[in-house]
Amino acid sequence: LLLSCWSIGSCSCGTQALALPPPLSTNRIQSTTTIMSASATNDNNNDASPIKRHVLLIGTALPPILEQLQARFHVHILDDHDGEDEREAWLQQHGATMDYVMTNNGRGVPQSYWPWLSHLKLVASFGVGYDSIDCHEAVTRHIVVTHTPGVLDAETSTTAVLLYLACFRDLLACDKYARSGTTWQDQGPHPLTRTADGRHG
Structure with missing residues (x-):
């Protein structure tokens, strides 16, 4: 989430290019921190003080990255819950409060998770590729997807x-x-x- 952001509007899934519906513009490249800082501002507060958003971590993160995330966001580590049934039960109860997902291309976002993540704004894949993320679902819901091409x-x-x-x-x-x-x-x-x-x- 602290890496450069790549707009879903300029991506392709498989061989079919995805057209991003309005109001988001295509080929928009911003830093993830800019997007998250903007969305983490309370619009109803006159002093525009930032509020801590909720991040769902699917998989693992290196300790320095996890430390930075926990300093800025409420981080929920899905693997703290044993078994897929327990994880999905947790998502049914708390998924709607998640603003961002941090994952990797190995784990992605399982298809069964999407219905519970009803207010998701961004999926950040820590690594190269986004094959395990449903880009069509993200485009339909105006969710930004990022990954880190070239890092390896x-x-x-x-x-x-x-x-x-x-x-x-x-x-x-x-x-x-x-x-x-x-x-x-x-x-x-x-x-x-x-x-x-x-x-x-």
Whole structure:
């Protein structure tokens, strides 16, 4: 929720582009904190003092992020309730008070949760992708959906290099050989493997 906001008006679900109905404009990019600060202002209060909104956390959050959220919002951690039946029972009772949802693409927002989140304003997916979020439902209800594209590009690239080198150097087989307890006197050294440029060595 403290990351950059991407308007649902410029997203696509699958191959079908979604048109955002009025009054929200398409291709609007704002910071999530701006959206949340604006919606957290009590319009009926002359001094426009902010009020704490309610955030439903589906899944987990890193401690520093959770600490920041709890300082600014009433945070409700759904996983504190054991079992899906207990979670849905809690949502039936409290879901209408939730202003924002923070989730990830692995958990998303289960389809059965949407009817209970009747006053939802924003769904923030902490990570890349929004496949597990019903964008059509969000568009119909003028709910903003955000995610964090590009945040893992460098990590994905370095992991690809790691796997590439591990395959060329037969790393897993070498590791198994080293851990097997078999002495080199019995089996001899592990066969030479290829280098990244195709040589043996």
